Amino acid sequence: MANSLAGKLLVAMPAIGDPRFAHAVILMCSHDEEHAMGVVINRPKEELTLSEVMEHLGLPTKNEIALNAVLDGGPVAQDRGYVLHSDDFTAGEATQEIAPGIRLTATRDVLEAMSGKNAPHDFVLALGCAGWGAGQLENELKHNAWLIVDPDKAIIFDEEHEAKWTRAIRALGFDLSQLIGSEGGRA
Template sequence: MEGGEFLTGKMLIAMPGIGDPRFERAVVLICAHDEGHAMGVAVNRPVEGLTLPDLLTRLDVTPSTEMAPDLVLLGGPVDRERGFVLHTDDYMSDDHSLFVADGVALTATREVLEAMAGLHPPRRSLLALGYSGWGAGQLEMELRENVWLTCEPDEALIFGADHAHKWSQALAKIGVDASLLSSTAGRA
C-alpha cells in the first residue's frame, strides 16, 4: 500500500456487486498483510448446521464443560479443511499465535482447540474453516477498484453471534447506510 500502510488488524467490508459470491456481504478480519500477500478470516459466514461442539467431537477433543453451540464459520475459500481460531489475547501460544489487532490473535493448532474446550478457554473465540488470501498487490488493486471498504475491528464484529447483521453493522461503523449502497461503482 502507499507509504507502507498495510491492513493487518483492519476489517474489510465487501461492497455490493463484488462479483464473487464467496464474498457477497463478507466481513473479513485481515490477519496478515505485507508487500507479498494478505490473509484474512471472514467473520460472518456460518457453515450451515455445524457447531463448535460438533466439530470438536469429530476431532476427538472432549470439552471439560458444557459448551455453547457456537457456529463454525467459513473463513474463506482457501484451505477449507484447516481450522483457524480467532481469539482474545488472554490465550497465546508462544510458538503458534499470531498477533492480529489490539486484544486479538490467530492460532491454527490443535492446542487452541483443546484450550477452547478446557477449563480456561480464551474469553472470546471463533473457529473458521479456511481463509481468504490475496497475492502480491491483489488486495491493493481490489481496494482501488472499490471492491472493499475498511473499518476498525471491535469484539462485537469479530466475535458476535449475529452473523446476519455484521455486514450492515460494519458499514454503520463507518457511517454508511447499507440500503443506500449501489452495486455499481464509479470514479471521480
C-alpha cells in the same frame, strides 16, 4: 509494510461481483507486499457446530460452547482451522497478535484450551481463509470492491452473523442507502 491492512476489517461492497464474497466481512490477519490473508467472520457453516468439530478431533466440549457455529473462513485451505480469540490465551509462537485484544491461533493448542479451563473468553473457529497474491488485494481496493473498517470485538466475536455486514458499514458512518448498488444489501 506501511499500509498493511492486518488487523482491519474488509467489508465487501454491494457490487463486489464475486459471489464467494457477497456481503463478506473479513478480519485481515496478515498483509504485506507478497500476500494477504484474512478470515471471513460472518458466514456460519450450515449444520456444523463446534461440538462436532471437537468430537472429530477427540476433544471434549463444554456445554456452554457446544452449539457455537463454525464459520466458513474463506475458499482457501478449507480443511484448516483458524481460531480468532481474545488476548487472554496464547500458544507461544503459534499465536499471532492481529489487533489490540485480538489474536489468531491455528494449532490444536487453542482447541484443547477451549475444551478445558484455559479457554479464551472470546473466540470463534473458522475453517478456511481468504487469500490474495502480490498486488491482488490492492487492485481490488482500487476498484472499490472493499471498505476498510477498524476492528470491533463485538462484530468479530458475537453470534449475530447476519447483522455483521450492516454493522460494519454503519461503523464507518454510512447508511446502506448511501452505497451505490446497495439495493441487494441487508438492512
